[in-house]
Every structure is written in structure tokens, then in C-alpha cells.
Amino acid sequence: MTQRTDHGDFRELRLDRINRTFGSHHALRDMSLTIQVGEFVALLGPSGCGKTTALNCLAGLLPLSSGAIWLDDRRIDVLPSEKRGFGMVFQNYALFPHMSVRKNIGFGLAMRGVAKREIAERVDRAIRMVQLGQHADKLPGQLSGGQQQRVAIARAIVIEPPLVLMDEPLSNLDAKLRLEMRAEIRRIHTSVGRATVYVTHDQEEALSLADRIVVMKDGLVRQVGTPEDLYHRPANLDVARFMGFRNELAGEAEGNVIRHRDVALQGVRRDAGATRQAVAVFRPEDLEPVAAGANGIPVTVTAVEYGGREFHLTGVTAGGVELLARSRERVVVGDRLTLGVAPEQVLMFDAGGDAAPRGFAAAAE
Amino acid sequence: MTVDALPAATLPERQPVRIDRAAWLALPAVIFVLALFIFPFGYGLVLSFSPLEAAQGWLANYAKFFADPAYYGTIAKTLWLALPATLINVGASVPIAYRMRVPSGGQRFVTTLLVIPITLGTVLIADGLLTYLGPQGWVNRILLGLGLVDSPIRLVHNYTGVLLSLVVSGFPFTFLLTLSYITGIDPVLAQAARTLGAGPWRQFKEIYFPLLLPGLAVAFCLTFVQAFSVFPSAVLLGAPAGATRVISIAAYEAAFENYDFPMASAVAMIMGLVQLAITVLVLSGRRLVYRGPVGGGKG
Ligand SMILES: Nc1ncnc2c1ncn2[C@@H]1O[C@H](COP(=O)(O)OP(=O)(O)OP(=O)(O)O)[C@@H](O)[C@H]1O
Ligand SMILES: [Mg+2]
Secondary structure (H helix, E strand, O other): OOOOOOOOOOOEEEEEEEEEEEOOEEEEEEEEEEEEOOOEEEEEOOOOOOHHHHHHHHHOOOOOOEEEEEEOOEEOOOOOHHHHOOEEEEOOEOOOOOOOHHHHHHHHHHHOOOOHHHHHHHHHHHHHHOOOHHHOOOOHHHOOHHHHHHHHHHHHHOOOOOOEEEEOOOOOOOHHHHHHHHHHHHHHHHHOOOOEEEEEOOHHHHHHHOOEEEEEEOOEEEEEEOHHHHHHOOOOHHHHHHOOOOEEEEEEEEOOEEEEOOEEEEOEEOOOOOOOEEEEEEOHHHOEEEOOOOOEEEEEEEEEEEOOOOEEEEEEEOOOOEEEEEEOOOOOOOOEEEEEOOHHHOEEEEOOHHHOOOOHHHHHO | OOHHHHHHHOOOOOOOOOOOHHHHOOHHHHHHHHHHHHHHHHHHHHHHOOOOOHHHOOOHHHHHHHHOHHHHHHHHHHHHHHHHHHHHHHHHHHHHHHHOOOOOHHHHHHHHHHHHHHHHOHHHHHHHHHHHHOOOOHHHHHHHHOOOOOOOOOOOOOHHHHHHHHHHHHHHHHHHHHHHHHHOOOHHHHHHHHHOOOOHHHHHHHHHHHHHHHHHHHHHHHHHHHHHOOOHHHHHOOOOOOOOOOHHHHHHHHHHOOOOHHHHHHHHHHHHHHHHHHHHHHHHHHHHOOOOOOOOOOO
């Protein structure tokens, strides 16, 4: 009763407007995405945005409400999970507690009816790859979190799946181990992976690991692009906020200038400029005390934290807007100073993003 | 909370405590067990070694038990009822509980429904079965109506009657126990097995069953002990003088027909010993299988 699940090599995996609803809740809306062989794609988004749902739909653990998934020209969303043959690393690892490390890793091969000899060889190779040599005969309960995670990865890749799915595999590890495992995951992807989809809510992790990042919010794909794209050229306010543009100044836009009370800030218009009401965003790292002048915002310092190389300060504008900035010089609470930011670091978006009400611009005039 | 308040809020230094205070909470339970279990047990044990005719020596009751087939035969008769009943109950519970492992309205309905017979007690069940299974009961009328049998078949006052009543009265308990063990197994394990290519049968065989085994051993023992001490239904539904003369009937006769309490105690001790032996046997088998937590790893 063995079934062939090996898809061999493939060119691309295509999600065609997939939807998933839970009752009246739309967890995934019209998600479309094409993943090329060899690609490392990260799904990035805040908690509850539908990342795990998307992964489960891909793995076949959740049926789609509508849409289709194609592996080249084969439609696979109709296949049950056990026939898709994608490797999955679960968020909580889901190791079989009653099986040794070796048995866990060999499970997928045994289910495929691979001969015992070959299973032993391939499992040994996988164990070596994730450096678990001396732990091969332990039960999962006897391993540390990082070791368990490596077992979970080995178990998913040993079947040589066309696609490896990982659901926040590093979220429970300490900072040091997380960095080590990050490098290891990337290395494993390069040496085996035909394609990897990696779910995370940590933008830094996504930026450092992925070839391409898919940013999601409320079940919608908000932007797809390379890490550089997203970091420097977020397409909308949601993505900008997620990419660390934590300062926001709302006001009236005129060309490339936004006016907020008596502050005029020059920036780069990132969307069509349909409304006069706009939001300018910029990173704390790009905002620092300057001598009064162009692109300056007068503030009163309300909090200062020591951050090693520099001070992290919070200032409030005359209009009551809180801004985060960096300073090399020591500043103290109560200081009045001017914070400046280079125009090319200021991104301007229509207020309200995509959902801006039609009459808004007219009403403002 | 101000920073100044912090030192005051730190815990006073702990005195080394010899006896954990929480241990005293167990005191009522300890007294309860002593009064209701240990004492009667010790009393019965001593009594069983003090035969009515003291001249025959302290082991006389036990010697009598193993010399008389009317006595020692009850062990086999009781096992012959209790073991099949337990196997049927455990065996039927597993697939049904497996099908119902996902919480749903159906699961709640069935569990509620099954609690009722547990609260009814064995006598009421035996009484009900007597009418249903009797020559004029529904089971026979349906069988006759369908033309499956020519004359009413005998389902009561024999082995079948008692076995059926043991199954009916034991099943709810076994099932609920099994269900609670199965729902304790993290379903994400089966999902992981699915992504690795395991179909429904392999998911059961490789994941659920091995993780369920230790729990099943416990369910088996508890069901067995209940079935082994069967009394009311063996009398009401069985043939208490023949095929279903179980060990508890022998004890009852010794005590209340022959007024030989020491002999009755000896029978009760032997009954307890058999139950203990089977329980120890089954539970020690658990040592051979995995018995740890049934979760999926961290978290
Ligand atoms: N089985 C379910 N029934 C009902 N709603 C669900 C179910 N699973 C998920 N949801 C809802 O769908 C939305 C997306 O959930 P999902 O688990 O995909 O989030 P996520 O992006 O993985 O979040 P996190 O980063 O916290 O893991 C959430 O609002 C969640 O409440
Ligand atoms: Mg999730």
C-alpha cells in the first residue's frame, strides 16, 4: 500500500487566488503567489494575519474555501496532505514522543515503503547534516529545544520534498541559538531545498533569510518583494510600519512636502497621491538632532534610554506627536531640540492607505 | 507600585520546614482509606486465617477452597466472564473513541448519554436487560419478526445474559476513560504523520495506538476489576448455581447461607489476589512501551 508521492523536480508552485474562511472570518483572501524552484520565501506578518493558515492550506492540512494550488501543471489542492509530500516543520515541532530521533527522521521514508537499508543510510546522512550524531537513539523528550528543532527539520527534509514548509521554527529559542539555527536553515536550504516557505513575524529573520518576502495583514498579501525592496521601498503604510518606519506624521501634502502644523517635511511620495491628507513615515535610526534647518522638527525630549553606541530618545512635537530618534550626544529629558531626517528617508503615503474614503480629499478642501 | 515599596514586598525569609504543610491536606484522605479499606482488609485477612473449626489449623479455609471444585472452579468461571467482557469493552471503545476524538456536538451528546448508565447502577441495568432479553423481550420479538430464529433464543439465566450485562454496564466507563486518553494525544502529531505520508490507518497504528497503550492498560485493569467482582447481574441474569457461579457468589453463600464468615473472608482474599495478579501483570507490561507525555515537543 505504498503510494508514490515524489514529485521529482518541478519548476514552480503557484497559488491561484486561494481563500480560506472560518465561519464569517476571512483568514486568507485571494492569495496569489508563484514560488520558483530553489527559492526561499518568507511569509511575514503580525499575529493573526493568516500565515499559519496559508501554510496549512499549502500542506493540505486545511481545505481551501476557494482557489487552486498548482505544482507546474498538476493541480494539488485536491490531494490529501499525505499525497502531497511536502515536508513541514511545525511551530511546536510535533515530534513523535515515543520514537527515537532515528525513528522520527525515518518515519516519512518508512511511510513511502523505502527499503530498510536505504532508510538507514538516508537517515544517517540527515542526522549528520543536522549534527545530531550522538543523540540519534534518544527520545525527543531527552533533547533540548534546539536539538528537537533540528530533528524536526531533518524529518521534513529527509524525504526530499519539493517544498519545505516551516512555521516559526525559531520562535521559542534563545537569541544566540536563534542566530545559529538561522544560518543552519539557510545552509540546509541551499544544500537540499528545492523551495522553502518560511513563516515568521520577525522582520529581521525574514530579511536575513529570504530571497523573497510576502508581507501579509488581515489575510491579505500587502506586498511581495526582495528584502531590499521591502526595506527601502515599502509599497504601503502597513508594510512600512512592519519594516520599522515607526515615526508617523500626518498632515496635508503638497507635492513632496507634508505640512503638520508649522512643520514642513520633505519626503518621497510612495503612492499615487490621491488625497491631500497624507502620512509621512520614517525610521528612528534616520532621525537625529540637527542644527535648525531644512527638514527639521522641533521637539521636547520626554525620555532617553542608553543604547550602547547611541542614545534612544523620545521627543514630542508642539502638536503632541511622539517621535523616536537616535542621538550620539548625551541628551536629557526636558531638552528642546530639532530633529532632522534626510528627505529620501521620509516616505509619504495617502492617509488611510487603500481604504481612504472617496470624499475625503474633497471634504478637506 | 512605587519602587520604594519593593523591599517591603519581598518574601520573609523561609524557615526550614520539616513536614510540608500541604501534606496535612491529605490527612482526611488517609483516615478515610484507613477506616474504610485498610482496617476491613486487615480484619478480613486475620479472620480468613481463623477457621470456625480451629482444630484444622490456620490454613484450613484456603485448603478447603482449593480442594472443592465448587469453590476453586469459581475462579475460572469468573475469569471466563470477566476477561471476555473486558476485552470486548476495551476493544469496542478504542475505534469508537478514535472516531470521536475531535471535540464536537456529537461527542458531548454521546458522553452525556453514556454517563447515565454509570449512574443507574448494575441492579437497574440487570433488571432492564431481564425484560429486554427475556423470551418475551424485544430482542427476541425482533429476531422472531425478522424470521432470523424460529423460537425465542435463551439470552438470560445463562452465560450470555451475564456477559451482555457486563458489557452494557462496563462499556460506558471504559469508553469514557479511553476517550479521555485519546483526546489527550496532541492531534498535531497525526498532522505531522500526514505530511510525512501516513494515511488514516498508519496514523492510528503508528501514532495514536502506541501512545494510547499505557492508558489502555489502565482502562483494561479498571474494567477487569469491576467485571471480576460481578455479583448482582450474575445472580439476576445468570445461572447462579451453574455456569455463572462466580467467585462473589461463593463468598456470599459462605457468609450468608453457611454463616461461615472466616471462609467468606478467605474467598474474598483469593478474589482480591486474582484481581491483583492480573492488574500487576497488565500494568507491568506498560514498562515495555513508551509512557511519557503525549505532546509534540516544546511548549
Ligand atoms: N480553526 C480556526 N477556527 C476559527 N478561526 C481560526 C481558526 N484558525 C485560525 N483562525 C483565525 O484565522 C486568523 C489567522 O490565523 P493564523 O493561525 O493563520 O494566524 P498567524 O498569522 O499564524 O498568527 P500567529 O503569528 O499568531 O501564529 C486568526 O484571526 C485566527 O483567529
Ligand atoms: Mg501561526
